[in-house]
Amino acid sequence: MNIGIIGAGSIATFIMKETQQKQLDGLQVKSLFVRNFKKYEQLAADYGIQLFDDIDQFLDSGIDIVVEAANVATTHQLVPKVLEKKEVIIISIGALADEAFLEQVRLVGKKHNHSIYLPSGAIGGIDAIQNANGLGELKRVSLTTRKPAHSFGEDIEGEKVIFQGSAAEAIEKFPKNINVSIVLSLAGIGVENTKVEIIADSTVTKNHHQIQAEGTFGSMTFQIENEPMHTNPNTSMLAALSVLGTLKKLQSNIKIGL
Numbered sequence: 001m002n003i004g005i006i007g008a009g010s011i012a013t014f015i016m017k018e019t020q021q022k023q024l025d026g027l028q029v030k031s032l033f034v035r036n037f038k039k040y041e042q043l044a045a046d047y048g049i050q051l052f053d054d055i056d057q058f059l060d061s062g063i064d065i066v067v068e069a070a071n072v073a074t075t076h077q078l079v080p081k082v083l084e085k086k087e088v089i090i091i092s093i094g095a096l097a098d099e100a101f102l103e104q105v106r107l108v109g110k111k112h113n114h115s116i117y118l119p120s121g122a123i124g125g126i127d128a129i130q131n132a133n134g135l136g137e138l139k140r141v142s143l144t145t146r147k148p149a150h151s152f153g154e155d156i157e158g159e160k161v162i163f164q165g166s167a168a169e170a171i172e173k174f175p176k177n178i179n180v181s182i183v184l185s186l187a188g189i190g191v192e193n194t195k196v197e198i199i200a201d202s203t204v205t206k207n208h209h210q211i212q213a214e215g216t217f218g219s220m221t222f223q224i225e226n227e228p229m230h231t232n233p234n235t236s237m238l239a240a241l242s243v244l245g246t247l248k249k250l251q252s253n254i255k256i257g258l
Ligand SMILES: NC(=O)C1=CN([C@@H]2O[C@H](COP(=O)(O)OP(=O)(O)OC[C@H]3O[C@@H](n4cnc5c(N)ncnc54)[C@H](OP(=O)(O)O)[C@@H]3O)[C@@H](O)[C@H]2O)C=CC1
Pocket: 006, 007, 008, 009, 010, 011, 012, 033, 034, 035, 036, 039, 069, 070, 071, 072, 074, 091, 092, 093, 120, 121, 122, 123, 175, 176, 177, 179, 180, 183, 231, 232, 234, 235, 236, 239
């Protein structure tokens, strides 16, 4: 499968490196789309990948699927156009908190018969939330995220609750830190009903997420302490692994957790 990636930061570089080093079932990154050609020329050359700053040329470069690994604003800007030609994996899932945009993306994808894949990112338990909601009644879902204070630019000692509110408000305020709340909302009870608390903590070194949910199925707690990526401590390594996981699942004819 030939992959084209939008963005060339931590997640994109991780995917380029892993697919090259481990030769994962014929997954190969063929093309990269960036906004700053000069900045990424050497990186693309190092991995033997074609670099583009023209989206049409990128989409026509012999790729089978596009991975968005840039940011929420770029997802808004480029994904509808991408879907006219290719399937897409979106990791800046925060973009889909906007219901009108979500509907636009759904309709364009449907019209052109291209799917939109949303990896579970830096959390887990999405399968349970989705099943509990789809066939039963999910009553309450909350997410508590605790990250090193410097991830939020907070110069504090100890901990500080920096946000409490809905997932919709959380992603508006922290588009680089709380995409996980939107995949959780889309699987569950929506961006207005999913409650989010964000804590900046100078005493932790990992990115912690805790999901709590209750419904007719019973109740669940999911908790994870993620290793931050060295190149971008806002982003957990599991987020990059989840994109690779989605690509691998697409390749396999045994689908686990569907
Ligand atoms: N769903 C989830 O669980 C998670 C989602 N994320 C999200 O994943 C995304 C990628 O994360 P990460 O790799 O750490 O981010 P980085 O900041 O390391 O990299 C982002 C890359 O996108 C590029 N970019 C920005 N704007 C554009 C544009 N208009 N066109 C093309 N490229 C562009 C940047 O280039 P430039 O140098 O030009 O700025 C940079 O190369 C982020 O939105 C992040 O918030 C992260 C963790 C978890």
